[in-house]
Amino acid sequence: MEEVINDYISQELVKDAALLPISNLTSLLDTGILDSLSLLRLVNYVEGRFGIVVHDVDLVPEHFASVDAICACLRARTWETASQAGGHE
Amino acid sequence: MSEAATKLAARPRGRRLGWAGRVGRRLLRRAEGVAYWLAVAPLAARLPASLAYRVACWRGDGDFLYSEGKRSEIVRNLRGVLGDELSPEEAERLARDVFRFLSCEAIDVMRLRGRARSLGSLVDIRGREHLDAALAGGKGAILCSAHFGSHMSVFSLLHASGFPLTTIGRWHWNYTPGLSSAQRRFWDLVYARRVLRHRQRPNIEPWPGRVQVAVQAAAALRANEVVTICSDAPPLDADRTRAMEVPFLGRQARLLPGVVTLARLTGAPVLMASVHRLADYRHQVLEISPPVPVPARGETATAFAHCVAAMDAAIRTSPAHWFFWFKTDDLASLGLLPAAPPAGTPAVSPQPAVGEPAALLEDRRSASVHRGGQHGQHEGHGSGARVQDDQADREEWPAMA
Numbered sequence: 001m002e003e004v005i006n007d008y009i010s011q012e013l014v015k016d017a018a019l020l021p022i023s024n025l026t027s028l029l030d031t032g033i034l035d036s037l038s039l040l041r042l043v044n045y046v047e048g049r050f051g052i053v054v055h056d057v058d059l060v061p062e063h064f065a066s067v068d069a070i071c072a073c074l075r076a077r078t079w080e081t082a083s084q085a086g087g088h089e
Numbered sequence: 090m091s092e093a094a095t096k097l098a099a100r101p102r103g104r105r106l107g108w109a110g111r112v113g114r115r116l117l118r119r120a121e122g123v124a125y126w127l128a129v130a131p132l133a134a135r136l137p138a139s140l141a142y143r144v145a146c147w148r149g150d151g152d153f154l155y156s157e158g159k160r161s162e163i164v165r166n167l168r169g170v171l172g173d174e175l176s177p178e179e180a181e182r183l184a185r186d187v188f189r190f191l192s193c194e195a196i197d198v199m200r201l202r203g204r205a206r207s208l209g210s211l212v213d214i215r216g217r218e219h220l221d222a223a224l225a226g227g228k229g230a231i232l233c234s235a236h237f238g239s240h241m242s243v244f245s246l247l248h249a250s251g252f253p254l255t256t257i258g259r260w261h262w263n264y265t266p267g268l269s270s271a272q273r274r275f276w277d278l279v280y281a282r283r284v285l286r287h288r289q290r291p292n293i294e295p296w297p298g299r300v301q302v303a304v305q306a307a308a309a310l311r312a313n314e315v316v317t318i319c320s321d322a323p324p325l326d327a328d329r330t331r332a333m334e335v336p337f338l339g340r341q342a343r344l345l346p347g348v349v350t351l352a353r354l355t356g357a358p359v360l361m362a363s364v365h366r367l368a369d370y371r372h373q374v375l376e377i378s379p380p381v382p383v384p385a386r387g388e389t390a391t392a393f394a395h396c397v398a399a400m401d402a403a404i405r406t407s408p409a410h411w412f413f414w415f416k417t418d419d420l421a422s423l424g425l426l427p428a429a430p431p432a433g434t435p436a437v438s439p440q441p442a443v444g445e446p447a448a449l450l451e452d453r454r455s456a457s458v459h460r461g462g463q464h465g466q467h468e469g470h471g472s473g474a475r476v477q478d479d480q481a482d483r484e485e486w487p488a489m490a
Contacts, residue, residue, distance in 0.1 A: 029298075029300065032330075034300055035300060035331070036295065036299070036300050036301070036302040036303040036304075036347075037303045037347060037350045037351070037354065039300045039301065039303060039304055040303035040304050040306075040307050040351070040354050040355075041354060043304050043307075044307075044354060054304070056301075056305065056308065059300075059301035059304050059305065060301070061298065061300055061301075064300060
């Protein structure tokens with residue numbers, strides 16, 4: 001997951017080549033890689049790629065601070081979704 | 090009434106106020122602003138519309154007469170941007186209308202009570218079919234406007250008439266440093282609370298660090314709602330790199346093309362909206378355009394230029410409806426006026442006080458810049474006393490609305 005998201009951000013969202021390569025710990029907000037509109041693109045991508053719905057409550061800067069933070073948030077969301085699906089069965 | 094006000098305003102002032110006089114006048118205006126919003130406007134709004142808006146015009150004329158500094162700033166900005174299109178007399182007349190419209194807006198807001206029928210009976214919504222057609226596509230609709238006319242009240246009316254609507258915009262009093270909690274609460278009470286009663290969601294407030302704005306807007310659009318956005322605001326410092334130069338009011342202005350990017354990312358159509366008040370001051374027209382062409386790919390500038398051209402046309406048709414005439418620093422920031430003069434020019438307190446019309450309007454940039462330092466340079470403002478007097482006027486501009 002980290003690699004997929006890192007690749008997407010590196011290829012689609014980083015406008016300043018001097019910032020490449022980005023590590024999974026690079027601050028995406030402080031470096032200006034993520035702004036409001038690029039976050040929307042990222043969320044659209046993640047939802048399509050991993051079949052996850054990102055809710056309003058997930059939209060806090062800490063969850064998008066770095067690739068690692070994004071993946072941690074997505075894993076928690078995936079786990080929750082899976083638990084809920086399991087609970088319904 | 091109108092001619093008399095314009096003539097009276099043209100008379101030179103007989104004497105300059107001392108420090109105590111200026112402070113007294115400032116306090117008086119502040120009190121007047123509070124009284125207008127808390128008592129006069131709510132009561133007047135219950136009168137028959139013709140009388141209610143006449144009261145607002147009287148109040149606007151009074152402010153036009155007594156806010157000498159702000160009045161001259163508006164006239165100067167109108168002529169600075171629109172140039173020779175405006176004679177001095179025409180600019181004075183438009184400045185008077187700016188004051189009147191701001192006072193009328195308070196009546197509009199008060200008439201949003203209940204199901205907003207008392208305002209609804211005064212507003213003709215044209216182009217509703219375009220909005221219906223856009224929403225039939227299932228991807229929501231973006232309604233793009235300038236800070237023009239009583240747009241916030243009329244957007245509330247649009248929601249009350251059956252279109253689920255959310256606004257991207259910030260209540261500037263929540264972000265302006267130095268405002269007291271009492272001032273914030275005041276504007277929440279008299280303005281935001283009334284407007285937000287007729288919204289699908291709370292305002293989506295863009296501000297540096299609030300990266301979730303576009304995603305929240307996209308969520309509203311996915312729910313097939315209407316999202317409104319004003320695209321004529323000067324970019325915040327943090328957004329300057331994203332600003333784009335586009336032809337606007339005869340110059341290359343720096344504006345943020347976020348509306349086009351949002352439309353592309355969500356597939357939502359963009360419709361232009363403009364609100365203008367008719368000659369009787371009480372009736373208004375909201376005009377909604379057919380969708381603006383925003384190709385899925387291609388030059389953002391071309392697509393955004395369509396939006397800006399629509400705002401430009403609305404402002405040129407009825408300049409007094411535009412909000413930014415009394416914001417010299419914002420006009421400079423947009424690239425419509427020369428940049429603020431160097432240090433040493435008298436600066437004005439960046440803190441709007443209770444009653445400031447700016448506080449009525451969302452989507453305001455930080456007030457941490459000096460406002461309208463050109464005052465000291467302008468002809469007719471040679472004496473220090475006069476500059477100080479103007480400065481007091483501008484600090485007290487708040488009281489106008």
